[in-house]
Amino acid sequence: MATFASAAGATTPKEHIEHLRRSKFSIGGPPNPLTEDLHQAVKNLSAELYAKDVHFLMELIQNAEDNEYPEGVKPSLEFVITSRDITATGALATLLIFNNEKGFAPRNIDSICSVGRSTKKGNRKQGYIGEKGIGFKSVFLITAQPYIFSNGYQIRFSEEPCPHCNVGFIVPEWVDENPNLSDVKSIYGSEAALPTTTIILPLKPDKIYPVKQQLSSLHPEVLLFLSKIKRLSVKEDSEDPSLSTVKAIAISSETNFAMRKNIDAESCMLHLSAEESPNESGSQCSYYMWKQKFPVRPENKVEKRMEVEELLITLALPLEDRPCRGTYSPGIYAFLPTEMVTNFPFIIQADFILASSRETILLDDKWNQGILDCVPSAFISAFSSLVKTTESAPMSSLPPMFRFLPVNVSPYQKLNTVRDCIKAKLIEKDITPSEPHTEQKLFHRPLDAGRLVPAFWSILKEAKEQGVSLHNLSSHGKFILCSSFDSSEYDAVLNFLVVQQVGHEWYAKFIGSSNLIRGV
Structure with a gap:
């Protein structure tokens, strides 16, 4: 259970929020001379937030991956969109996000009510994949009033400046009704208890279509390189399923067994399944996953990754037809998919530095170049290992393994350099x-x-x-x-x-x- 001792004597979530409003934002308390500075910082945040072409759905998945989960729980993230106006804000559509994480603790609330103060900063080594320092506040791209129900907290924020302190985005307001838990429960639709955290986003009118579009095109491989989240689903709360405007999907991943492990590399099989309709069998694909560590060379160091000493490159080699939902299958991941189609028959995952839109990696970035320089060695190791796993199999089982070679030219010149290097290494190997x-x-x-x-x-x-x-x-x-x-x-x-x-x-x-x- 969360402890509130740090919040100046607050003993309940509601008292914690009242204390924050009074001490930090001078609401019902003595004036805080720092409030004007806070107002300016929030204006700067607003300018930064709306200047970025952020893929909000990837931001939300990224936030959930960075959360902490109780022992024995299969981390899950569920998106439900409804036309019910449960917040009484006049919203034509509302997105609810359910996450079975540990839930918000007082320090998380303190952080979300601040500008530039993340509980995840400097924790790259601990597996946090967040980057831009925007985090939860990216929800303001699609909503004017986000709501959080978690661990006894029932709060909302507003992008409009609070009438009591003239600060927007970060001033928490307690919610007693609209929505209430029974509304949320009826939309969740399960007989099980609600997950620990529910985020409710009444959508801005001009964001309803883009949100539905992003939900409908969510790629089944989105879970491939996430270490925590093992199940993700999208559905529409609709009395008549035939009138749904969002393509439902339920995706789950399962790592089967470690096939090889040493000090620098390991491999395993990962199984991905995606079901788009309860009446259909869905699609499945198994991947041979190869993870290999490489030291970061001094010439590739950058400020954003200064504390990182080792690169971890993961290659995913699909053993069946890749599941596809939409028009493309991404070839490069930075934990979550980019929109880069490489024409390679394998997927490259690493801690790449991305363009703010998440659509591509920065190809001229020296950190990313350091990663790409290591990909040929990782591929040779992965391919050699895969071929050797079939040593006891008949000779006829070997040739299909060669379909993973990057025979086709890539539309990206930097990746063609990777391809050429793989080829040069392969023709010198006994393969x-x-x-x-x-x-x-x-x-x-x-x-x-x-x-x-x-x-x-x-x-x-x-x-x-x-x-x-x-x-x-x-x-x-x-x-x-x-x-x-x-x-x-x-x-x-x-x-x-x-x-x-x-x-x-x-x-x-x-x-x-x-x-x-x-x-x-």
């Missing part, structure tokens, strides 16, 4: 499987491997069936690519790896040194 003549799988550098024409593979297959030994197949200057890989289906991959057809001299040498003609 191409040669045609086996024993149970053992053998791998060689792509430049040392060779392809055969389909007609010759047909001859070899017939010879093998008749008992002809092909043990000297790779004895003539080239390691012959395994037959299940040497297919037109993999032409793009093999061209990327510069695996070429053997020359006429190879055929002459092989036929001359084998009993192929006699055998066939």
Whole structure:
């Protein structure tokens, strides 16, 4: 239970709010000489807030990821939009956000009633993903009066200056009704108790459509790189579901098991499921997740990340078709998705520095460059590890793994540099499987491997069936690519790896040194 001892003798949430209003904002108390400074700071906050093209939904998810959760709880975030005007503010639509976090403590309330005072500042190492210092106040982009119901607190804020102290945004006001808990409960719709924290946002008229649009296009992969939130849902509170104007979705993630772990790297399987309608089976996808640490080089240090000594890069390799909702599948994440489509068949996640809109990473930023410089090494490690996990599987299971190579050119030049570096590293690695003549799988550098024409593979297959030994197949200057890989289906991959057809001299040498003609 939250303690109120710090709030100058306040013993209940309501007394804490009354104390804040009196001591900090001079409401019903002696004038505070700092109130004018506060007023100016809030004006500056307002200018900063509305100058940014902030993706409000990502800000709310980010805030929930940064929250603390009780032991044994599966962290969840639920968005419900309703046309009921439960706040009696005349709102045509209201967004409710339900979060089963620990709930607001007095220090969180003190922070939210301040400008530039975050309880998460300087805590990058502890896993906080927030960046811009706006935090909860980003809700003012879509509402003029946000409400918070949490741990006994029932408060609202207003972007309009308070008539008692002439300060907006940060002055808390106690709420006795409109909404009341029974209204909130009926919209939540579950027989279970309400989650600890409910945020209620009566929407500004011009924000209703953009909010519904963002909710309807929420990508199923939004949970991929969040360490806390495991379930996220969007729905509309509507008596007639056929009249819904928001696409519902319920997304959940589950990490299966660690496959490998050492001092710098670990891998696991993550399963994502998304259900857009109770009557549909929904989509599912499993991802091979590779996490690797790299030291931060001095030349890549920046003020925003000065305390960070290690980069953690995560690559997600989708083992099935990626779930898609909307027109694109993001290729770069900074914990949450950007809008960057990379054309790579894997996803890159790291603590990138973003443009304020969250749509892209800052490609010319030296911190981000340091991350991108490490991606090729991370990919080589991830790919090599994945290929080795199939060592006990049949040879035919190997070629599909090569679909993760970045064969296609990216629209971003900086990422093409990453692609070129991956290619340069790959062609020096023993990764191409040669045609086996024993149970053992053998791998060689792509430049040392060779392809055969389909007609010759047909001859070899017939010879093998008749008992002809092909043990000297790779004895003539080239390691012959395994037959299940040497297919037109993999032409793009093999061209990327510069695996070429053997020359006429190879055929002459092989036929001359084998009993192929006699055998066939």
